[in-house]
Amino acid sequence: MFCEACHQQEATVHLTTTFHAEGLAPEAGTQREQHFCQQCADSYFSCTPGMNSARDLICLSDSYRSKLYDLLEAAHPEAFDNTDAEACRRGSELMRDFLREHLRKDKIEVNEDAFGMLCSDFFCSHHFYSRVDDYRRKNG
Numbered sequence: 001m002f003c004e005a006c007h008q009q010e011a012t013v014h015l016t017t018t019f020h021a022e023g024l025a026p027e028a029g030t031q032r033e034q035h036f037c038q039q040c041a042d043s044y045f046s047c048t049p050g051m052n053s054a055r056d057l058i059c060l061s062d063s064y065r066s067k068l069y070d071l072l073e074a075a076h077p078e079a080f081d082n083t084d085a086e087a088c089r090r091g092s093e094l095m096r097d098f099l100r101e102h103l104r105k106d107k108i109e110v111n112e113d114a115f116g117m118l119c120s121d122f123f124c125s126h127h128f129y130s131r132v133d134d135y136r137r138k139n140g
């Protein structure tokens with residue numbers, strides 16, 4: 001499938017966006033799929049309000065991330081429980097607050113977009129999934 005913006009490159013980024021029409025119930029929104037190549041996705045994210053954080057420009061260092069996971073595991077082991085959607089939702093809220101608190105403590109100021117990028121690195125790194133596996137082994 002080709003990128004829908006440039007029609008030149010293979011689409012590697014697939015987004016599902018829900019559009020809400022004025023005056024309709026939220027569930028009446030229509031879903032639209034968009035397919036972009038990496039480059040067009042990047043410019044789409046940068047010029048769409050609320051999407052800049054999806055650009056993946058910055059991430060946590062391995063050592064800082066693993067330090068945070070250690071602290072998180074000691075304080076809130078349930079954050080590594082992703083057995084169902086509800087647990088995942090709770091876990092990601094917990095991690096978001098946790099990351100925000102620690103950046104503040106370490107006097108690292110980031111804007112909302114940068115924070116969003118760091119959050120997604122914090123939630124989605126493969127290190128997180130190996131911690132989740134450990135948690136399961138210990139508690140399952």
Ligand SMILES: [Zn+2]
Pocket residue numbers: 003004005006007008009036037038039040041
């Ligand atoms: Zn493109």
